Amino acid sequence: MVTGVVDYKAGNLKSIENALKNLNADFIISDDPEKLENCDKLIFPGVGEASSAMRSLSKYGLDQFLKEYVKKGNPLLGICLGAQIILSWSEEGEIACLNIIDGKVQLFDKNMGLKIPQIGWNAVRYAKSHYLFKDIPDNSSFYFVHSYYPNVKKEFTIGECEYGITFTSAISRDNVCAVQFHPEKSGRHGLKLMNNFLKGE
Amino acid sequence: MLFKRIVVCLDVRDGKTTKGIKFKGNVDIGDPVEMAEKYYHAGADELVLYDITASSENRGIMMDIVEKVAEKISLPFTVGGGIGSIEDIKKVLRVGADKVSINSQAVKNPSLIEEGASLFGRQCIVLGMDALADSAMPSGYRVVINGGRTPTELDALEWAKQAEKLGAGEIVLNSIDTDGIKQGYEINLTSLVSSNVGIPVVASGGGGKPEHLSEVFLKGKADAALVASMVHYGEYSIKEIKDYLYKCKIPVRLDW
Numbered sequence: 001m002v003t004g005v006v007d008y009k010a011g012n013l014k015s016i017e018n019a020l021k022n023l024n025a026d027f028i029i030s031d032d033p034e035k036l037e038n039c040d041k042l043i044f045p046g047v048g049e050a051s052s053a054m055r056s057l058s059k060y061g062l063d064q065f066l067k068e069y070v071k072k073g074n075p076l077l078g079i080c081l082g083a084q085i086i087l088s089w090s091e092e093g094e095i096a097c098l099n100i101i102d103g104k105v106q107l108f109d110k111n112m113g114l115k116i117p118q119i120g121w122n123a124v125r126y127a128k129s130h131y132l133f134k135d136i137p138d139n140s141s142f143y144f145v146h147s148y149y150p151n152v153k154k155e156f157t158i159g160e161c162e163y164g165i166t167f168t169s170a171i172s173r174d175n176v177c178a179v180q181f182h183p184e185k186s187g188r189h190g191l192k193l194m195n196n197f198l199k200g201e
Numbered sequence: 202m203l204f205k206r207i208v209v210c211l212d213v214r215d216g217k218t219t220k221g222i223k224f225k226g227n228v229d230i231g232d233p234v235e236m237a238e239k240y241y242h243a244g245a246d247e248l249v250l251y252d253i254t255a256s257s258e259n260r261g262i263m264m265d266i267v268e269k270v271a272e273k274i275s276l277p278f279t280v281g282g283g284i285g286s287i288e289d290i291k292k293v294l295r296v297g298a299d300k301v302s303i304n305s306q307a308v309k310n311p312s313l314i315e316e317g318a319s320l321f322g323r324q325c326i327v328l329g330m331d332a333l334a335d336s337a338m339p340s341g342y343r344v345v346i347n348g349g350r351t352p353t354e355l356d357a358l359e360w361a362k363q364a365e366k367l368g369a370g371e372i373v374l375n376s377i378d379t380d381g382i383k384q385g386y387e388i389n390l391t392s393l394v395s396s397n398v399g400i401p402v403v404a405s406g407g408g409g410k411p412e413h414l415s416e417v418f419l420k421g422k423a424d425a426a427l428v429a430s431m432v433h434y435g436e437y438s439i440k441e442i443k444d445y446l447y448k449c450k451i452p453v454r455l456d457w
Contacts, residue, residue, distance in 0.1 A: 011321075011322065012294050012295065012297075014271060014294075014295065014296065014297040015271065015275075015297060015299070018271055018272050018275075018297060019275055021272070022272075022275070047322055047324065047325075048321075048322040049322065110399060115399060115400055115401045115424055116399055116400070117323070117324055117370055117400070117401075118203060119324070119370070119371060119401045119424070120203050120204055120205075120206045120246065120247075120401070120424070120425065121203070121204045121206065121246055121454040122202065122203050122204065123202060123204075137456070140456055141204065141454045141456055143276075143277055144203075145277075145299075145324045145370075146324075161202075162202050162203075163202075163203055182277075184275065185275060185276060185277045185299065186275065187241070187275050187276060187457050188275075188457070189456070190275055191275055
């Protein structure tokens with residue numbers, strides 16, 4: 001079973017690569033839809049700005065590919081910016097995103113006296129049980145770095161956090177799941193979550 | 202709830218971790234890769250590897266260390282020291298660091314922060330600032346560079362605000378007055394900067410016992426605190442510090 005890591009030049013993939021190596025995963029990292037097509041599941045990471053990420057996805061033909069890939073029922077794990085881009089719309093750059101899951105990406109409210117970006121460890125409270133969380137205790141901490149957060153319907157929320165407001169930090173709809181935090185940087189809980197994704201339901 | 206972070210700082214010189222007092226009299230205290238692994242398992246929330254190598258020919262050693270650390274630990278870490286160009290930032294990030302801390306070079310060339318943030322995202326551009334109490338400055342603090350040796354004409358608070366505007370995602374604020382003497386962080390400076398910028402502030406310089414951390418979180422309004430000598434010599438473990446902070450009702454990560 002091969003896992004593909006989608007490389008669309010949005011941020012560094014070194015930590016994802018290191019984490020997958022530590023988990024002894026069989027994986028490829030590629031920007032080529034033809035190569036990714038043959039993978040059993042995909043990790044869709046990303047760090048940076050949403051509108052330039054969308055441009056980059058379209059340049060590699062990855063936007064259409066990703067929509068079709070998940071339509072076929074293949075598992076996908078979005079991470080950080082990847083968890084935002086799969087939604088319908090982002091306030092960051094005011095752009096339409098992949099619309100794989102209905103929802104929008106919003107900026108934390110500066111007027112609440114919050115430090116933005118949110119940087120550091122936050123506890124994720126489970127809203128639903130999900131195979132990603134298997135053998136990871138509820139309210140475990142994960143590492144976050146972000147200024148924008150996913151705003152999705154309750155039915156797609158599997159994990160939540162507090163940062164001034166309650167925001168969705170883990171999302172799932174059918175075969176697609178996504179986390180706003182960085183599992184690849186979140187110690188043993190993060191590695192466990194990635195391993196859960198690799199193993200599947 | 203977002204936890205207050207304990208960031209362990211490893212000063213690296215010629216491939217070895219070292220510790221000095223007020224930037225002088227450094228002694229080697231161990232292998233940085235082994236120490237990074239040790240602190241990862243001991244509950245550090247983040248690490249900083251600070252390259253204090255004087256000569257440029259040893260920069261390569263630092264890159265090897267960064268790469269090895271990235272392979273061994275699943276924890277965010279920052280690399281600082283000698284970052285002077287976009288190429289330097291790229292190199293460090295490529296081998297697996299999450300952030301770069303830019304200090305003297307940002308003062309000399311502020312566009313480095315701006316350009317770095319637009320190319321790599323503001324989350325990986327950290328402003329490192331060394332400040333010295335100076336009543337001649339509007340905020341009462343002067344920015345100093347080159348490891349504390351060279352005073353600048355910059356006011357510490359103004360520079361922090363400017364760096365935020367330029368695109369820095371975080372500030373590591375080091376007080377030269379309190380660094381290495383373990384008598385507590387510079388609370389006034391930390392609180393002044395942290396309450397006047399919208400980005401996280403990591404307090405640095407002076408941490409000697411758990412009470413100092415509770416003070417800098419509660420009174421200093423720091424988002425994170427850097428520790429070095431108080432943990433390097435086995436005086437306190439990260440767990441002891443966190444247990445104390447937890448008792449003080451400061452939110453800390455206990456499930457590493």
